[in-house]
Amino acid sequence: QKEVEQNSGPLSVPEGAIASLNCTYSDRGSQSFFWYRQYSGKSPELIMFIYSNGDKEDGRFTAQLNKASQYVSLLIRDSQPSDSATYLCAVNLGGKSSGDKLTFGTGTRLAVRP
Amino acid sequence: DAGVIQSPRHEVTEMGQEVTLRCKPISGHDYLFWYRQTMMRGLELLIYFNNNVPIDDSGMPEDRFSAKMPNASFSTLKIQPSEPRDSAVYFCASSYKIRAAGYTFGSGTRLTVV
Numbered sequence: 732q733k734e735v736e737q738n739s740g741p742l743s744v745p746e747g748a749i750a751s752l753n754c755t756y757s758d759r760g761s762q763s764f765f766w767y768r769q770y771s772g773k774s775p776e777l778i779m780f781i782y783s784n785g786d787k788e789d790g791r792f793t794a795q796l797n798k799a800s801q802y803v804s805l806l807i808r809d810s811q812p813s814d815s816a817t818y819l820c821a822v823n824l825g826g827k828s829s830g831d832k833l834t835f836g837t838g839t840r841l842a843v844r845p
Numbered sequence: 846d847a848g849v850i851q852s853p854r855h856e857v858t859e860m861g862q863e864v865t866l867r868c869k870p871i872s873g874h875d876y877l878f879w880y881r882q883t884m885m886r887g888l889e890l891l892i893y894f895n896n897n898v899p900i901d902d903s904g905m906p907e908d909r910f911s912a913k914m915p916n917a918s919f920s921t922l923k924i925q926p927s928e929p930r931d932s933a934v935y936f937c938a939s940s941y942k943i944r945a946a947g948y949t950f951g952s953g954t955r956l957t958v959v
Contacts, residue, residue, distance in 0.1 A: 765947045767947075773952075774936060774950040774951060774952050774953050775888075775936075775950050776950070777946075777947045777948070777949070780946070780947055819887075819888065821947070830893075830900060830901060831876060831893070831895065831900075831940075832878065832890055832893055832901060833890075833947070833948065834890070835880075835887060835888040836887070837886075837887035838887060
């Protein structure tokens with residue numbers, strides 16, 4: 732089992748729809764969770780982070796965390812063609828060996844159709 | 846702040862040659878990370894430093910790879926000798942209080958070994 736898993740996609744949604752991106756992680760002791768967006772040929776950029784169970788909203792983006800199910804998701808409301816990118820889930824896994832590093836999933840490619 | 850600065854942006858080298866990648870982290874950040882990204886394996890952590898000290902180098906593929914951080918504003922990743930399978934995008938990232946804010950990535954170095 733991979734430590735951080737994402738569906739590679741592509742996830743295709745029409746403009747204006749809600750895009751739902753999902754991520755599961757293996758370590759129950761994981762503390763903090765991050766979503767990065769990466770446009771083709773560019774570096775990852777941080778969109779949101781979440782530490783507590785529940786929802787966290789920032790503009791059109793909502794991060795959802797369920798530690799019992801070891802599941803974190805990102806919702807993008809009113810999707811725009813400019814949201815088309817690869818979305819990377821990153822987790823600070825629990826345990827001494829993980830320290831301060833983030834483990835990344837392989838990303839989900841999102842395509843928003845005009 | 847200029848962000849995390851990496852050089853060169855692109856590097857094409859012949860197999861067997863030495864390659865040196867450079868990184869200047871954001872001033873005040875006390876963590877520095879080197880990642881490698883490929884289509885097949887996604888983002889893989891190679892090594893990270895805290896206050897210029899290597900903390901975890903378990904991701905360094907083999908002895909051909911080495912990394913140094915002689916001071917708080919500069920780090921290098923060296924590959925000697927380089928091989929075609931080293932071709933990838935190498936990202937440097939820095940952070941302060943990782944659990945609070947995640948990382949900021951540099952623009953990356955695209956390495957091609959022919």
